[in-house]
Amino acid sequence: MIILSGGTGTPKLLIGMKKIFPESELKIVVNTAEDVWISGNLVCPDIDAVIYALAGVIDEERWWGIRNDTFKTHSALLRLGCDEKLKIGDLDRATHIFRSEMLRRGLTLSEATSMLASRFGISAEVIPMTDEPAAVKTKILTDEGEMHFQDFWVLRRGKPSVRGVRFEGVERVQPSERFKELLEEEDFVLIGPSNPITSISPILSLRGVRERLKEKKVIAISPIIGGRPVSGPAAALMRACGFEVSAEGVLKCYEDFLDALVIDEQDECCHSSSCKILKAKILMRSEADSVELAKTLKQFFNKI
Ligand code: GDP
Numbered sequence: 603m604i605i606l607s608g609g610t611g612t613p614k615l616l617i618g619m620k621k622i623f624p625e626s627e628l629k630i631v632v633n634t635a636e637d638v639w640i641s642g643n644l645v646c647p648d649i650d651a652v653i654y655a656l657a658g659v660i661d662e663e664r665w666w667g668i669r670n671d672t673f674k675t676h677s678a679l680l681r682l683g684c685d686e687k688l689k690i691g692d693l694d695r696a697t698h699i700f701r702s703e704m705l706r707r708g709l710t711l712s713e714a715t716s717m718l719a720s721r722f723g724i725s726a727e728v729i730p731m732t733d734e735p736a737a738v739k740t741k742i743l744t745d746e747g748e749m750h751f752q753d754f755w756v757l758r759r760g761k762p763s764v765r766g767v768r769f770e771g772v773e774r775v776q777p778s779e780r781f782k783e784l785l786e787e788e789d790f791v792l793i794g795p796s797n798p799i800t801s802i803s804p805i806l807s808l809r810g811v812r813e814r815l816k817e818k819k820v821i822a823i824s825p826i827i828g829g830r831p832v833s834g835p836a837a838a839l840m841r842a843c844g845f846e847v848s849a850e851g852v853l854k855c856y857e858d859f860l861d862a863l864v865i866d867e868q869d870e871c872c873h874s875s876s877c878k879i880l881k882a883k884i885l886m887r888s889e890a891d892s893v894e895l896a897k898t899l900k901q902f903f904n905k906i
Contacts, residue, residue: 608801612794
């Protein structure tokens, strides 16, 4: 099974998935369009969130970085005048240093990611959507001009009003080799409850991906519950891209290839002839919620 992931909603679900499915069968293709070089190292926020969630070390307050991390290096770099856009923890930075060192030694991002995952004790496959480091950049068009996603969300805290989104460079890069192989081999695709615009759309925008998904059984989980996202900027971004902020809007984002959409028990969504609507408790407040949702998904896989 291929799982498409961003850095919060899907990693939450993965915590339960690894208890219900054999971990080694999870093949997680992760968005890299928010990756940035900071103080000499490549930061891959979504890849790291997936690894840290599966390894049980993620900071569950922020769904970002490592629990109980310290920020001494970040403070020291700021004092030295470095432009550190993200507040990177010391342990988290070790991951970025390791990754960047592997890249400097000539390994691909896929190889570096796979080494990191295994050193964190993970048997799931974690696969970057492309092997070209930071080659795809999510740009947010706002009333204050165009800015990198990290400038919009971290520096400006999502305040500028959004007019559009584009993925700079996406037409120039290939999906990673392993992702291409999986698109040949696997029959099932799960789109986790991630932001459809900034986390899933960059993956879908890679050459050939959307077309291949039409040949698969694809099930998605809505990141929108009761007309709003559980966290993050999905509402403003969906609206700016012309989608309603609702389960219906999520369906529209994927309607050309989707076989089933899992929405919250309290929500409604129009059925379409080609896509089943399945209801479940999709808010994950705890590991137990995530395990329950993974169990339900296992049953749903037999229905589509
Ligand atoms: P990002 O890379 O940090 O933006 O992370 P994702 O795209 O993976 O996740 C952000 C999305 O996860 C948001 O749109 C949230 O609404 C969604 N999300 C977060 N927690 C939950 C949850 O418990 N249930 C569901 N269904 N969606 C969630």
